[in-house]
Amino acid sequence: MAVDQQEYEVVVVGGGPAGLSAALYSVRLGHETALVDRGGGRAAMMKDVHNLVGTTEETSGMELLQIGKEQLEGYGCTVLSDRIGSAGRTDDDRFRLCGTDVDYVADAVALATGMNDVRPDPPLPRTGRGLHYCLHCDAHMFADEPVYVMGYGESAAHVAAILLNFTDEVDLLTRGDEPEWSDDTDEMLETHPIDVIHEDVTGVQNGSDGWLKALEFEDGAVREYKGGFALYGADYNNGLATDLGCELNDDGTVEVDDHGRTSVDGVYAVGDLTPGHNQVPIALGDGAKAGISIHWTLRDFPRDPDLVAEQGPVRSDEVPGMPDELLEQATEFHTYD
Secondary structure (H helix, E strand, C coil): CCCEEEEEEEEEECCCHHHHHHHHHHHHCCCCEEEEECCCCCHHHCCCCCCCCCCCCCCCHHHHHHHHHHHHHHCCCEEEECCCCEEEECCCCCEEEECCCEEEEEEEEEECCCEEECCCCCCCCCECCCEECCHHHHHHHHCCCCEEEECCCHHHHHHHHHHHHCCCCEEEECCCCCCCCCHHHHHHHHCCCEEEECCCEEEEEECCCCCEEEEEECCCCEEECCEEEECCCEEECCHHHHHCCCCECCCCCECCCCCCECCCCCEEECHHHCCCCCCHHHHHHHHHHHHHHHHHHHCCCCCCHHHHHHHCCCCHHHCCCCCHHHHHHHHHHCCCC
16 A cells, blocks of 8 residues: 655654754745654653743743744644654655655654653652752752762762762662772762662652652661652664664764764754753754754755856746745744734
């Protein structure tokens, strides 16, 4: 049975902050753009948005993403709910993204498929109400409060030490796992006021507001915490990047340059799928830079000198280069009464 096919200049896969930003720049710079989002993601789980200038902390991640999609639609971007299962090339060397019932074909692709934090085994506090994954986002909430760090590797030990900048009550919970940090890190822990607790967690106590109140341990101890961080690594959603032949780093992130360009011409990767800090403002910047870079690649003008030599000067009826539908939408958008 033939599969339906939809064609665009640019297809962005993933509707988190990086994907929204890449699609926003792409469509506003005049390219037929589709954003394909399967839903969910780390940003969608944010109870409150932190560290984003102009956005109050009463805004949830879901609200932020929904506003972003509405903005995209207002500029003429096609926003689709679908899951891209695989990717490849077409006979004419474009990109084919295979959705549930539709194939999306594009001249350029931006992958914003993100990553998933590896969760420790339960029992656990509620995510966003005592269990957190982003130190730079949430450490400010725990100033002068008792906090924990779960983990047994180098990153867990160093995050525990960093939290001493915010509070004098920090416990490092290995939960029965054998520590894997170096001798130097072990010495660092011994010379800083960090309690390393090896017993596993057996229960969670929450307050009436749903926030974590205390953790129970297998030795019978009950320790009070306002919240803490789990440091067990990340699983990167790099399957589509692999399908398209993009180079990966040792940790599973996609190798990119400063503009989000991967090792495959026409394929970009942005946000948590790439190396760097996993932060909403940084993801927005990544998406913006990729969107601009895509525009440089796809824009019609200035026309290549070799093409001008072959076809002659650009005629007045060939401009503007923006597709008619987006041109009409842009003029309506900027018409003021």
